[in-house]
Amino acid sequence: xxxxxxxxxxxxxxxxxxxxxxxxxxxxxxxxxxxxxxxxxxxxxxxxxxxxxxxxxxxxxxxxxxxxxxxxxxxxxxxxxxxxxxxxxxxxxxxxxxxxxxxxxxxxxxxxxxxxxxxxxxxxxxxxxxxxxxxxxxxxxxxxxxxxxxxxxxxxxxxxxxxxxxxxxxxxxxxxxxxxxxxxxxxxxxxxxxxxxxxxxxxxxxxxxxxxxxxxxxxxxxxxxxxxxxxxxxxxxxxxxxxxxxxxxxxxxxxxxxxxxxxxxxxxxxxxxxxxx
Amino acid sequence: xxxxxxxxxxxxxxxxxxxxxxxxxxxxxxxxxxxxxxxxxxxxxxxxxxxxxxxxxxxxxxxxxxxxxxxxxxxxxxxxxxxxxxxxxxxxxxxxxxxxxxxxxxxxxxxxxxxxxxxxxxxxxxxxxxxxxxxxxxxxxxxxxxxxxxxxxxxxxxxxxxxxxxxxxxxxxxxxxxxxxxxxxxxxxxxxxxxxxxxxxxxxxxxxxxxxxxxxxxxxxxxxxxxxxxxxxxxxxxxxxxxxxxxxxxxxxx
Numbered sequence: 001x002x003x004x005x006x007x008x009x010x011x012x013x014x015x016x017x018x019x020x021x022x023x024x025x026x027x028x029x030x031x032x033x034x035x036x037x038x039x040x041x042x043x044x045x046x047x048x049x050x051x052x053x054x055x056x057x058x059x060x061x062x063x064x065x066x067x068x069x070x071x072x073x074x075x076x077x078x079x080x081x082x083x084x085x086x087x088x089x090x091x092x093x094x095x096x097x098x099x100x101x102x103x104x105x106x107x108x109x110x111x112x113x114x115x116x117x118x119x120x121x122x123x124x125x126x127x128x129x130x131x132x133x134x135x136x137x138x139x140x141x142x143x144x145x146x147x148x149x150x151x152x153x154x155x156x157x158x159x160x161x162x163x164x165x166x167x168x169x170x171x172x173x174x175x176x177x178x179x180x181x182x183x184x185x186x187x188x189x190x191x192x193x194x195x196x197x198x199x200x201x202x203x204x205x206x207x208x209x210x211x212x213x214x215x216x217x218x219x220x221x222x223x224x225x226x227x228x229x230x231x232x233x234x235x236x237x238x239x240x241x242x243x244x245x246x247x248x249x250x251x252x253x254x255x256x257x258x259x260x261x262x263x264x265x266x267x268x269x270x271x272x273x274x275x276x277x
Numbered sequence: 278x279x280x281x282x283x284x285x286x287x288x289x290x291x292x293x294x295x296x297x298x299x300x301x302x303x304x305x306x307x308x309x310x311x312x313x314x315x316x317x318x319x320x321x322x323x324x325x326x327x328x329x330x331x332x333x334x335x336x337x338x339x340x341x342x343x344x345x346x347x348x349x350x351x352x353x354x355x356x357x358x359x360x361x362x363x364x365x366x367x368x369x370x371x372x373x374x375x376x377x378x379x380x381x382x383x384x385x386x387x388x389x390x391x392x393x394x395x396x397x398x399x400x401x402x403x404x405x406x407x408x409x410x411x412x413x414x415x416x417x418x419x420x421x422x423x424x425x426x427x428x429x430x431x432x433x434x435x436x437x438x439x440x441x442x443x444x445x446x447x448x449x450x451x452x453x454x455x456x457x458x459x460x461x462x463x464x465x466x467x468x469x470x471x472x473x474x475x476x477x478x479x480x481x482x483x484x485x486x487x488x489x490x491x492x493x494x495x496x497x498x499x500x501x502x503x504x505x506x507x508x509x510x511x512x513x514x515x516x517x518x519x520x521x522x523x524x525x526x527x528x529x530x531x
Contacts, residue, residue: 001288001375001454008296008368033402041399045390117379118403119362271365275300 009271021267024121031124038128039135057136058143065091065144072208080210082238085153088144089237090207090230093165096137097173097229098198103129104177105184106191112277122273123266126177134170145237156240165232165243172229172255178262182269185276206230225254288375288454288486290337290360295369297330297359329355330510333369337486342477344497344518345490346525347507353490356507357457360488375454375486378404380444380461389433393424393443396432400447414450421476422446423469442469449476455486474499494522 007016047054068091069084080086107125108115115122141162145153183190203209204220207230211221221227228250235243330352337343345353358364359371361379387396397418398408411418419428422442432440445461477487477500491497497504497518504521506514513528514521 003289003372003374004362006362006365006371006373008366008370010368030405031402033406033408034399037395037399037402037408041388041391041395045388116363117358119377119379120403274364 017267021270024123024270028121028123028127031120034120035124035128035131039132042128042132043135054139057139058147061092061095061140062144062147068208076209076213079213082152084151085148086234086238087208088148088153089234090205092137092141092144093169093230093233094202094205094207094226096133097169097176097226099133099136100130100170100173101176101180102191102194102198103133104174105180105194107177108181108185108273108277115274115277122270126174126181130170130174130177133173134166137169138166153237154240156236158236158240158242161236161242162233165236168232168248168252168255169229171259172225172251175255175258175260175262178266179258182265185273201226225250229255287339289339289372290335290374290455290486291372292333292335292360293370293372295330295333295359295366295371296328297355297364298326298328298367300326328510330359333510333512335505335512335515337488339486341486341503342501343486343488343503343505344501345488345505345507346492346494346497346521347513351507352510353507354459357459357488357490360455361457373455376404377455377457378448378451378453379457380448380459387432387440387444390431392429392431393419393435394428397443397447400444401451404451404453406451411450418443418446418450421450421472438466438469445473449480452480453485455488456480457488457490459490460492461489470496498522 007013043054047056065084065088068087072087073083076083104126107129108122111125114120115125149155180190180194184194204224205226206221209221211218211227214221228247231247232243232251235241235247333356345356347353355364357379359366360373361377362373388399391399394415397415398411401411402408415428416425419425422439422445424439424443427435427439432443435443441461448456480487487500489497489500502518503516504514504518504525505512506521506525514524
């Protein structure tokens, strides 16, 4: 039998606070079944009653890819060989990152009733959203790649590095989700801001374009960590090569930094969230 | 949330001078409101606080069946949520030994899209239970709730009585050391209430704590032996059922 001691928030104690936070993190493993079930249920419910079922998670990105490849392939693709594969390798991680940030940020609102009646750590909710986004991304990545093999995509041994790339993306996306969660709970209109921001960020990241295509504005992409994040996916999928060391440093370092900032922000405000919902 | 394994293997709840204050926020806060509040001397959009529980001290030992009564808004549910760990006290100290399963309102955490059986797994996972442990108890859960034919039906088609029966059945099957009930019997019919009482009696024999919040004094008389009367967030009376109910009736009549 375990004993929980909760002391008042007014009596602040630095070491006690860190110890509590650490136990909360360790306690997350107690809810792994819950997290697993919720992620599975989300996958199931999303495509429930649809004729094609889970295939939609492939068809959806495939159609987007088709439209983009036709339209933009005609406009700018002539400078990039195999534009559809180039686009695929950038679009999938970028979309996953956006989904993680926005849905992870909204996760507390979506589970409001549960939060007010369950003593689970509030970290559980963004974890579910982010895991769901990453699982869906992996499904898309594998499924669409298999289809693209018929259209010129080549398998390469460098792709065995992709699980590491996915992990880096998850850490960065999770950190952003925690930050977005804080901002959305405190400022309700942050969600709209975020949607608009990602529209712009899309063009600041090399999803459609290559940095050198921006001419004198290429610094926008070169100083954008997302460029290096996308490289972690694009190098193995498009170039059949391992990502450069610089990509690992910048993408990994930024992800870790954002993750730590997100966690600290959560730690500082974790008892306050419930009053703001 | 300091955790230590105690040699003393008995469920225990202890509250010392616990106070809780709520921040009440106005309508939704936005950038604009926050921006204005930086320059305005008035507390624009800022929370006004009100205290919900004031200086509560109580301890509940293994084997005790406790009822909590009081007017609407006197802090009964909040007290249960505080013990569960949903709220953190502002002042004071709470010590809880034992696994808690709170039954706060019906169908908490249930996903209406999923079937009854899947929800059983989901809800037991929410309380930190491995679904594989539950798998062989699933028939018991549904037969106790009288819902054998509805195990595969999505929960959104359940009536509120069916939901509360299922929740009660799950919670008692999980075998918690501490069970907190907030008006759980509100939706159940007489037959189920009778069955539930029998099961609770069995559970209490296994030396568990159960706390009931209810307006149904008749029910509390049958289930509990100790009564706590909350009035405006303070403990007005605490003790033997008959003594407290006498004071409570006297207060109501005036």
